[in-house]
Amino acid sequence: MKRFLILVAVAVMATLPALLLRATGWRPSPVLDAAAFGSAILAAGFLLSxxxxxxxxxxxQGLxxxxxxxxxxxxxxxxxxY
Structure with a gap:
């Protein structure tokens, strides 16, 4: 159980840079944006599953x-x- 909570905490922390970039509107570079938002999407997928x-x-299960x-x-x- 402790290992699972650590994995969930890591996944939540992986979304934080993308949330920070989105909230502030700061765009340092396209590569950094892609890395931050890509890791956030991957982490969100793990959390969803x-x-x-x-x-x-x-x-x-069907629901x-x-x-x-x-x-x-x-x-x-x-x-x-939109």
């Missing part, structure tokens, strides 16, 4: 699959709406 696996213990599918598709709809 770990959350789905944990939720399967309490909620039906969790539908929610995860909706969450992964929502950014595409947001771009289309």
């Amino acid at each position: 770990w959350g789905a696996e944990t939720a399967e213990q309490h909620i039906a 969790i699959l539908a929610v995860v599918a909706l969450v992964t598709v929502l950014p595409e709809y947001a771009v289309d709406l």
Whole structure:
């Protein structure tokens, strides 16, 4: 359990540079932007999959699959709406 919490903390910390760049609007370089936002997307994917696996213990597997599918598709709809 302790190892899992450490992994979750690392994943959350991997999203922080991208959140900071987004909140401040600072753009140091395209390469740094790609690295920060790429690691944040990867970490968010890990967090989403770990959350789905944990939720399967309490909620039906089909419902969790539908929610995860909706969450992964929502950014595409947001771009289309914009």
